[in-house]
Amino acid sequence: MAVVEARDVTFGYGDTPVVEDVSLTVESGAFLGLVGPNGSGKTTLLELLVGLRRPDSGSVSLFGEPAHSFADGERVGYVAQDATHAGGRMPVTVREAVRMGRYPHRPFGRFSDDDRRAIESALDRVGIRDLVGRRVDRLSGGQRQRVAIARTLASEADLLALDEPTVGVDAESREAFYDLLAELNAFGLTVVLVEHDIGVVTTHASEIACLNRELFFHGDPDTFVETDALADAYGGDQHVLAHDHS
Numbered sequence: 675m676a677v678v679e680a681r682d683v684t685f686g687y688g689d690t691p692v693v694e695d696v697s698l699t700v701e702s703g704a705f706l707g708l709v710g711p712n713g714s715g716k717t718t719l720l721e722l723l724v725g726l727r728r729p730d731s732g733s734v735s736l737f738g739e740p741a742h743s744f745a746d747g748e749r750v751g752y753v754a755q756d757a758t759h760a761g762g763r764m765p766v767t768v769r770e771a772v773r774m775g776r777y778p779h780r781p782f783g784r785f786s787d788d789d790r791r792a793i794e795s796a797l798d799r800v801g802i803r804d805l806v807g808r809r810v811d812r813l814s815g816g817q818r819q820r821v822a823i824a825r826t827l828a829s830e831a832d833l834l835a836l837d838e839p840t841v842g843v844d845a846e847s848r849e850a851f852y853d854l855l856a857e858l859n860a861f862g863l864t865v866v867l868v869e870h871d872i873g874v875v876t877t878h879a880s881e882i883a884c885l886n887r888e889l890f891f892h893g894d895p896d897t898f899v900e901t902d903a904l905a906d907a908y909g910g911d912q913h914v915l916a917h918d919h920s
């Protein structure tokens with residue numbers, strides 16, 4: 675079953691499109707890495723795919739319905755670059771931030787045992803139980819990203835979309851973070867990840883989409899590194915491709 679289906683999607687902030695004619699299907703259970711040079715439209719496309727923006731032309735459907743009809747947290751977890759959606763800058767505790775993942779289920783009502791179970795299980799699966807009483811705005815970037823993931827798990831979302839989640843996170847925590855994503859993916863969570871580090875994404879993702887306004891490639895990582903798509907999308911700037919850890 676297709677979780678995301680984008681057809682001929684074009685979008686621009688002004689007259690010039692920054693995403694043009696992109697068609698892309700993300701199947702259930704996929705781990706898609708979305709790569710491309712700086713300013714190539716990755717964040718914009720991710721926002722289009724999860725319904726945070728509407729295309730100027732073309733269409734995006736999520737779980738077979740128009741993407742813009744999905745509110746954040748309702749089957750779709752979205753982790754923005756600075757994880758503000760996880761209460762990243764708010765003076766709330768980790769437990770409160772993770773509880774927010776249940777709000778789509780209980781907009782006004784009291785929390786049920788099911789809600790509490792989902793929250794506790796998310797804290798355990800992401801390994802942040804020792805942080806529950808800490809304020810989110812005083813955590814490290816890597817810890818905040820884990821809170822963001824826990825919030826998504828608590829919401830029992832089927833799709834997790836992340837925008838460069840490990841910017842500013844040290845290499846060790848970054849590896850642990852990607853291992854966690856791979857594990858959650860193995861348990862059935864569909865993942866779409868914007869990541870500028872091609873090495874990271876070809877190691878962890880099961881498929882790659884390479885964007886530079888238009889989609890240059892969508893397929894498996896091994897094929898991606900063998901084709902010209904990479905050089906074409908990056909304008910032949912090969913040294914950026916192999917070891918970009920900036």
Ligand SMILES: Nc1ncnc2c1ncn2[C@@H]1O[C@H](COP(=O)(O)OP(=O)(O)OP(=O)(O)O)[C@@H](O)[C@H]1O
Pocket residue numbers: 687692710711712713714715716717718719870
């Ligand atoms: N809110 C906005 N208003 C106007 N232009 C924007 C806005 N957001 C992004 N852009 C422009 O759209 C283009 C695509 O930006 P986007 O952030 O989607 O690219 P990206 O591939 O995620 O970039 P990066 O890797 O540098 O984060 C860029 O030229 C950017 O300057």
